[in-house]
Amino acid sequence: MSKPLRVLIAKPGLDGHDVGAKLVCRALMDAGMEVVYTGLRQSPEAIASAALQEGADVVGLSILSGAHIPLCRKVAEALKTKKIDDVVWVVGGNIPRQDHPALAELGVDGVFPTGASFESLIAFIREKVQS
Amino acid sequence: MSDKKKTDVPPLSWESGLQVKPVYTAEDVEQSGGFEGVGLPGEYPYTRGIHPMMYRQRPWTMRQYSGFGTAAETHERFLWLIKNGQTGLNVAFDLPTQCGLDSDDEMAAAEVGRVGMAVDTLADMEDAFAGIDLNKITVSLTINGSAVAIMAMYFALARKRGFELKDLRGNSQNDILKEFIGRGTWIFPVEPSIRLVTDTIEFCAKNVPRYSPVSVCGYHIRESGANPAQEMAYGLSIASAYVDQALKRGLEIDPVAAGITFNYDIHGNLWEQVSKFRAGRRLWAKILKEKYGASDPRGLRLRMIAGGGGGGLTIQQPENNIVRGAYYALASALSGTQTMALCSYDEAYTIPSEHAAKLSLRTMQILMHEIGLCDTVDPLAGSWFIETMTNRMERRIVEIMDELENQGGIIKAVAEGRVQAAVNAQAYELEKKLHTGEFKKVGVNIFEEEEEEREVEFHPYREEEARKQVDRLKRIRKERNDLAVKDTLERVRQAAKAGENVMPSIMDAVEAYASVGEVCGVLKEVFGTYQEPVRF
Numbered sequence: 001m002s003k004p005l006r007v008l009i010a011k012p013g014l015d016g017h018d019v020g021a022k023l024v025c026r027a028l029m030d031a032g033m034e035v036v037y038t039g040l041r042q043s044p045e046a047i048a049s050a051a052l053q054e055g056a057d058v059v060g061l062s063i064l065s066g067a068h069i070p071l072c073r074k075v076a077e078a079l080k081t082k083k084i085d086d087v088v089w090v091v092g093g094n095i096p097r098q099d100h101p102a103l104a105e106l107g108v109d110g111v112f113p114t115g116a117s118f119e120s121l122i123a124f125i126r127e128k129v130q131s
Numbered sequence: 132m133s134d135k136k137k138t139d140v141p142p143l144s145w146e147s148g149l150q151v152k153p154v155y156t157a158e159d160v161e162q163s164g165g166f167e168g169v170g171l172p173g174e175y176p177y178t179r180g181i182h183p184m185m186y187r188q189r190p191w192t193m194r195q196y197s198g199f200g201t202a203a204e205t206h207e208r209f210l211w212l213i214k215n216g217q218t219g220l221n222v223a224f225d226l227p228t229q230c231g232l233d234s235d236d237e238m239a240a241a242e243v244g245r246v247g248m249a250v251d252t253l254a255d256m257e258d259a260f261a262g263i264d265l266n267k268i269t270v271s272l273t274i275n276g277s278a279v280a281i282m283a284m285y286f287a288l289a290r291k292r293g294f295e296l297k298d299l300r301g302n303s304q305n306d307i308l309k310e311f312i313g314r315g316t317w318i319f320p321v322e323p324s325i326r327l328v329t330d331t332i333e334f335c336a337k338n339v340p341r342y343s344p345v346s347v348c349g350y351h352i353r354e355s356g357a358n359p360a361q362e363m364a365y366g367l368s369i370a371s372a373y374v375d376q377a378l379k380r381g382l383e384i385d386p387v388a389a390g391i392t393f394n395y396d397i398h399g400n401l402w403e404q405v406s407k408f409r410a411g412r413r414l415w416a417k418i419l420k421e422k423y424g425a426s427d428p429r430g431l432r433l434r435m436i437a438g439g440g441g442g443g444l445t446i447q448q449p450e451n452n453i454v455r456g457a458y459y460a461l462a463s464a465l466s467g468t469q470t471m472a473l474c475s476y477d478e479a480y481t482i483p484s485e486h487a488a489k490l491s492l493r494t495m496q497i498l499m500h501e502i503g504l505c506d507t508v509d510p511l512a513g514s515w516f517i518e519t520m521t522n523r524m525e526r527r528i529v530e531i532m533d534e535l536e537n538q539g540g541i542i543k544a545v546a547e548g549r550v551q552a553a554v555n556a557q558a559y560e561l562e563k564k565l566h567t568g569e570f571k572k573v574g575v576n577i578f579e580e581e582e583e584e585r586e587v588e589f590h591p592y593r594e595e596e597a598r599k600q601v602d603r604l605k606r607i608r609k610e611r612n613d614l615a616v617k618d619t620l621e622r623v624r625q626a627a628k629a630g631e632n633v634m635p636s637i638m639d640a641v642e643a644y645a646s647v648g649e650v651c652g653v654l655k656e657v658f659g660t661y662q663e664p665v666r667f
Contacts, residue, residue: 014239014242016226016316019313023558026559065226096589113446118562
């Protein structure tokens, strides 16, 4: 049996909507992954540090305020500064379709907007980490 | 044979766990507690509504949540809403304002004016409400963590405009306990946060007696995953906790109770909502009278905004949300609300467009003027079904409140993260039921459609407006009397440290144009910041 995947779920910015983030944590835990949740209002630097400390295979951000592009830009910089280039990066929340390409350009591997299923997220993570 | 058919119906229960029978008779009412608690509208225990004539005399206030960008931009939306027949304002503040940060704070970058109006100083409040008669249009401030600063600004503004504080009406949300459970715009640790809420209650009881300093929100707890019975129970427990704190200060129960209003959620089963509100109204009156000895009807009456909640809306087939909104408004009217608001159909993904906001307003207006919802008071009263379920719902709410009390009360439960964990666990259960189809949602797990990618009209976020806001703050910092700011902020610090009411000194500070970030900054230095207990 292989080592369980380690996932960091984080809430960047000031957005306090954490129902979705916590649901995702539970779903990933039920799928056998080890999950660390940062809580609200994390700075990009804190997220990158946590990813490093926790040895995360996956970093998932939850953003519902509409500030996903500027926030992801900062997280991308922080990950780069800490030389973290081997994590799978997923973003969930209130993310309109037209912003998905901009997020991909920043290095986001997958976007799972409101309404996306847990299965699709779990399958995506497993496949991405293996490759 | 026919008997067998009767019992052949599969069991049905509501989200709150109450079983629902296919047929009700007078016997069910008797068995559940009888008709004694029904009474008359406008009379204790107010099951049927808080006014004798309800909507025949006082139709519900329509108060859509709105605010974005700068105060000047929001002011325009306010005027537009009033022009279209809205009768109150419900102000949305941006996240930096809600979190007590100035627009030039590093953490505020990219968030200024995004989900609400940016407010740094009194100057922004002056712009937002310019020319609006604060005695005619009642204003509801959706502000919690930084409420002391924003309420002080609102009172300072009213005073400056010549309105008497003793006559000023309106309300602030200012329910910090639910921010710890749901919404998340807390700043200070639990204990000082509650002390600040109590400061506002005391200040208003003494100086702004017609204003409601706290609007207890079951709404966000429900949106976070609580069922309707829990929503009402947690809300009433929170309200009781604030009352307890205020009484410890030596305040009288009646003025304290009169200052507390409620904000509840509507989505899901129509009958369950109606039973929830009728039961909640009755129970709150009983608690105030029997436990606290309140007697002034102003306090005994559970006054509320009951809004169509975003939690019921779906991203799939978004036009269905227009229909859902209409049913939620119907439930709200049948529940005897004082104020109504509806999430707009596009609110699952953006700040409502004018088109969507107007549709919500028109939904409520059609209900009021065409459908007959104002014809008679509490039209469902006397229904064997509704009276039975109201009785049973009341008992369920009491059970939840008692359980919480036996475990040390809601403040302790929130500080330890237990309420959060319980609500979160329930949200997950619901999510699983949505997945299996046990809990049905049109467009989500039944009647799904392959949807084409649609272009949605998004509310634009304008960086230049955010920059304008930052420039303005910098200009105000240069132009104001620095000495007065320094002096008043020092007085805020001393009051906070000494355990004195901070409101008078904060009023002086914001009148000297001290900013939200400066006021909250001083309080953070004294109180520290909240550390979230992350529990599952």
